[in-house]
Amino acid sequence: MRRVSKLAAAVGTAAALALSATACGSTSTESSSSDSSDSAKKGKGIALAYDVGGRGDQSFNDAAYNGFEKAKKDFGIGGEDVEPSDGESDADKVQRLTDLARQGYNPVIGVGFAYAKPIEEVAEKFPKTTFGLIDDDTVKADNVANLVFSEEQGSYLAGVAAAKATKSKVVGFVGGVEVPLIKKFEAGFVQGVKDTDKSIQVKTQYLTQPPNMDGFSKPDLGKEAARGQLDADADVIYHAAGLAGQGVIEAVAAKDKWVIGVDSDQYEQKTLAKYKDSILTSMTKDVSGAVYNLVKSVQDGEPMSGESRFDLESGGVGLADSNPAFTEMTELQEAVKKAKEGIISGEIKVGTES
Structure with missing residues (x-):
């Protein structure tokens, strides 16, 4: 497994500029499937699945959204951001991530530690898609980037x-x-x-x-x-x-x-x-930079994998x-x-x- 050092965090800090929120995404209900097309290499853009509270929290989720918007603009790609539902289960998260991967989004990013188990399950079904997990380092898979902060x-x-x-x-x-x-x-x-x-x-x-x-x-x-x-x-x-x-x-x-x-x-x-x-x-926390870096790595054809730590020294x-x-x-x-x-x-x- 390729490991990405905390130097990756420093690259995105300068790039992650704050942007204002506009519109929110919706959850797809399309049935699951495995990778089957070349579009999985870079996909049709970035998918962002929010943590509890969703976009508009003026904090964690909004920081992820800033990186999402910056990446879409800089790389000329599409994207979908999806809100959580109240009291949702891991099965709901699995379905959401599966829908996004099936549609060809790459990377697919789960915002928050609650996505650890769902990403572990879905990443195995879509080995050509890169998944990002923010705030958790427990998923060990070649196509999962664990974006963690000190x-x-x-x-x-x-x-x-x-x-x-x-x-x-x-x-x-x-x-x-x-x-x-x-x-x-x-x-x-x-x-x-x-x-x-x-x-x-x-x-x-x-x-x-x-x-x-x-x-x-x-x-x-x-x-x-x-x-x-x-x-x-x-x-x-x-x-x-x-x-x-x-x-x-x-x-x-x-x-x-x-x-x-x-x-x-x-x-x-x-x-x-x-x-x-x-x-x-x-x-x-440079959540915006973490999201941006992950998208950039996919666009560059060298997707991040393993743990990337964003600490005080790196500006994370x-x-x-x-x-x-x-x-x-x-x-x-x-x-x-x-x-x-x-x-x-x-x-x-x-x-x-x-």
Whole structure:
């Protein structure tokens, strides 16, 4: 199996430019079949199957959509993006991926760890089609690219920033669903806070427990959790909750406190514009670049395979600096810079479990 190093992540970072959302796709119900035509080599374009919350989350899914749109434009290809349904099963995901592969799309990308088992099943039936799996590295197949991120590293920097910005000495973390992926965000954040100032209290709350995935899709849950932490004196809250994180942002802005966004630069999101002054920074993941790189590799005739890791050194994760207030905090900037250098050099080892 060809392995693609984290250098692939760096290539896409500069290429992945944010574009605004337009129209959403729909799920095909065509029956399954195996690869049978030369079109499977490059296909008729890119297919993107969204995670819980779908497009419009101003976060994870929208970042994938940005890469999708950029790739379509740059390579002159078609594409289809498909929304999830509420409470869907793995069988629903298998059917969706099968339909897309059968139509000749290449690559076919599942946005989120929930697509791991479905992609493993469908990739075996379509060996000439390249599949992309974002946020999971468990599928081992020659035609599957596992696009994974070092969320704990970026979250560590978010923790440093929160520790430097807080005045109450209480900060919060709101996770969407208590799954291993989101625990990485929590672990890095808490470590970053505590390494900066052990006296700071970190309040942690998850919105739902699996298999209930509402914690990634219901803003009211995020709003309620944030209000509870604000009432307990938190004045900086970091969320990793997808669409539900919009509720966190709204609640924090109402109290004129600081919130740290996730995945996309949420300060720049038009839907969140009225809350932007409260968005101190965002822990960004170059999901857009990962999607773009995968499409490029297929178009170049050398499809990515195996694990590609997007970390702090490659620019795959980081902190956004769009808010002028963030860049004006000199002590905070110095602390974040020092922490970043320490992580890249190996001096700071960031854990993935709290």
